[in-house]
Amino acid sequence: MPSKSTKKTPKVGNLEWAQPMGHDGWMEGLWRAAKADRLPHALMVQGPAGIGKFMAAKWVAAGLLCDSGPGAPCMQCGACRRLRAKTHPDLLVVDAKASGMDALTVAFFAERKEARTSGFQGMSVGEFLSLRSAEGGYRVVLVREAERMNLNAQNAFLKTLEEPAPGTVLIMETCMPARLLETIQSRVIMVRAGAPDANIAKTILHAHGVESDDIDGLTRMAMGSPGRALELAQRSMPAMRDLLVRWAAGELESVATRAAVMELSGKFPGKTPAAEARERAKSFLDLGLEVWRDAGRLDAGIARELLPHGECLDPFVAYSDTDRTRALQVWMQVRQDVNLNLGAETLLDRALLGSAPETKRVQR
Ligand SMILES: [Zn+2]
Structure with a gap:
């Protein structure tokens, strides 16, 4: 089975005059x-x-x-x-x-x-x-x-x-x-104009070359918006989230997670390689923020099915309330610092090392 990082990146806009669906x-x-x-x-x-x-x-x-x-x-x-x-x-x-x-x-x-x-x-x-x-x-x-x-x-x-x-x-x-x-x-x-229903959204993603095993997760992450889902697919978001989940579960160390994120295939807009790398880091940080927030919502009693990242929250819910709040603060701070022109690796290391599961265990 090919590793997820070798997947081809779907193209947005290659169906320029295709009949729109759901409208x-x-x-x-x-x-x-x-x-x-x-x-x-x-x-x-x-x-x-x-x-x-x-x-x-x-x-x-x-x-x-x-x-x-x-x-x-x-x-x-x-x-x-x-x-x-x-x-x-x-x-x-x-x-x-x-x-x-x-x-x-x-x-x-x-x-x-x-x-x-x-x-x-x-x-x-x-x-x-x-x-x-x-x-x-x-x-x-x-x-x-x-x-x-x-x-x-x-x-x-x-x-x-x-x-x-x-x-x-x-x-x-x-x-x-x-x-x-x-x-x-x-x-x-x-x-x-409203979002097309889930089946139409899935057909659209399929027509754009998104791999079948990613379609459900992407549709959910994008709250049913096919254009948003395609953008997430181009940024290898399913693979990014797998890495984040394995990191939070303690299966992957922070530095190895950062290295794997930097190696994922994907399209990240930017005028220079450094800007592209920062855009990649930004995508990962945004994903992290969403997941941390979803974990808080799940903990507060919101049904898993209603949350865009519902199916992968267990390792994040395993953090105590205090640890999770602290982790969210670290990620928010690093996300703000993306504008300071720091290197992508530095940003990711700060977020991951500052909130890794091992720091959680040391505290207890
Ligand atoms: Zn005509």
């Missing part, structure tokens, strides 16, 4: 409204992070632009082929991450004359909306993670919302609608 109800509702010519000009698709809202919103847009639409896009016709090739002139996706930015600044939304001087490489919303429909149908602006819009960007977008151009549909997608101006919230129709 049929509201997607079909929007296409029906479009067929009856009653589609609102501005929508805000909101719901928990990682449930596939953006993919679904993009699918809705495709269904508006498809030659046989409005309805589920065929992915075969000329319009759909252009969508796939990212050359459809009537869809503009505003996406901070894809542009390598953390925030959506006003440059993304600028008027045509300002867009030229802003240094922004892509097409701005203002520029896009100054053009006529190339294919005679809808024009769609899709804003991914709208909570990333800064105040100037929100004010610029507000003007667009106030003066809707005929045939234009503005779709914002967000997990934090409260980050957006009240004036924006009041001008859009809210569409609530």
Whole structure:
């Protein structure tokens, strides 16, 4: 049997135009409204992070632009082929991450004359909306993670919302609608997207190449959000948790645990190897914090089945209340110190050595 650290890391986003699962109800509702010519000009698709809202919103847009639409896009016709090739002139996706930015600044939304001087490489919303429909149908602006819009960007977008151009549909997608101006919230129709049911979430993980024996645990760790579960899979979270559990049970010494964590395969974003290593340490520390907190909840009488890490808490519950509180404090302190640019190994050693089961036994 291959060791868990040699597992291939699943890829997120390799099913870019795959049919979203678990969102049929509201997607079909929007296409029906479009067929009856009653589609609102501005929508805000909101719901928990990682449930596939953006993919679904993009699918809705495709269904508006498809030659046989409005309805589920065929992915075969000329319009759909252009969508796939990212050359459809009537869809503009505003996406901070894809542009390598953390925030959506006003440059993304600028008027045509300002867009030229802003240094922004892509097409701005203002520029896009100054053009006529190339294919005679809808024009769609899709804003991914709208909570990333800064105040100037929100004010610029507000003007667009106030003066809707005929045939234009503005779709914002967000997990934090409260980050957006009240004036924006009041001008859009809210569409609530919920997490898909557990079986659909599992099918999605399977389609992304997550190994079957990890799927249940990951779905639970991610509280049913398939996007979050995929992110955890990419970070080798099941294997990380195995190491943490073996350490807490006293099977693996602190230094050996740290070394094994550093060797796990996985994708940890960062601009330098040191930054990637710190991101890896951060993932492990976050996991530890969740597990320590879950152990406290279990001890306080919350049912094991309701806890994301319920099935692996025994070695943590074996700590006394005092030891566990102290351990949680150590991990919280180290987690804060991730920002101090310390090396990943140093961080992990401090957390593990400072709360290891052997320290617990010495105290007694
Ligand atoms: Zn089509």
